[in-house]
Amino acid sequence: MDKANLPSVTLIVGCGVSSLTLLLLIIIYVSVWKYIRSERSVILINFCLSIICSNALIFIGQTQARNKVVCTLVAALLHFFFLSSFCWVLTEAWQSYMAVTGRLRNRIIRKRFLCLGWGTRTSLLLHLMLYQSCMSFSS
Numbered sequence: 327m328d329k330a331n332l333p334s335v336t337l338i339v340g341c342g343v344s345s346l347t348l349l350l351l352i353i354i355y356v357s358v359w360k361y362i363r364s365e366r367s368v369i370l371i372n373f374c375l376s377i378i379c380s381n382a383l384i385f386i387g388q389t390q391a392r393n394k395v396v397c398t399l400v401a402a403l404l405h406f407f408f409l410s411s412f413c414w415v416l417t418e419a420w421q422s423y424m425a426v427t428g429r430l431r432n433r434i435i436r437k438r439f440l441c442l443g444w445g446t447r448t449s450l451l452l453h454l455m456l457y458q459s460c461m462s463f464s465s
Contacts, residue, residue: 332384332389333388333389334388336387337384337388338385338404341381341384342383343410344377344380344381345378345381346379348374348377348378349378351370352371352374352375353372355367355370355371356371365421366418366421366422367423369414369417369418370418372414373411373414373415373418375413376407376410376411376414377407379403379407380404380407380408380411383400383403383404383407386405387400387401387404394458
């Protein structure tokens with residue numbers, strides 16, 4: 327492996343520390359899950375998983391810049407996980423609003439939260455990839 331493909335020390339330390347603290351947070355939440363089980367906990371764990379996946383993809387993508395297929399796949403997945411992170415923050419805000427206004431119902435809302443956090447990003451990413459493949463096919 328040549329020096330150009332090696333990740334920088336800043337990237338290793340930054341992604342490593344971020345991922346380790348997020349994993350520690352998930353471990354703590356899972357270990358005390360029976361005491362803190364709530365919609366907010368589910369949203370926070372999914373948000374942490376999204377950021378951990380983004381960190382891993384940034385680290386992997388840094389070393390695979392020369393391989394076009396892997397680079398494209400990493401870029402698409404990074405878009406997905408970054409959009410998911412933003413949607414999990416939106417979901418947290420929506421959940422907080424509904425808790426304050428008293429409109430929170432467990433089962434129906436949980437499915438909507440999960441669809442907003444993970445599902446809508448998947449459909450957006452698939453549409454963009456289909457559009458890009460159609461544009462490159464026609465030219």
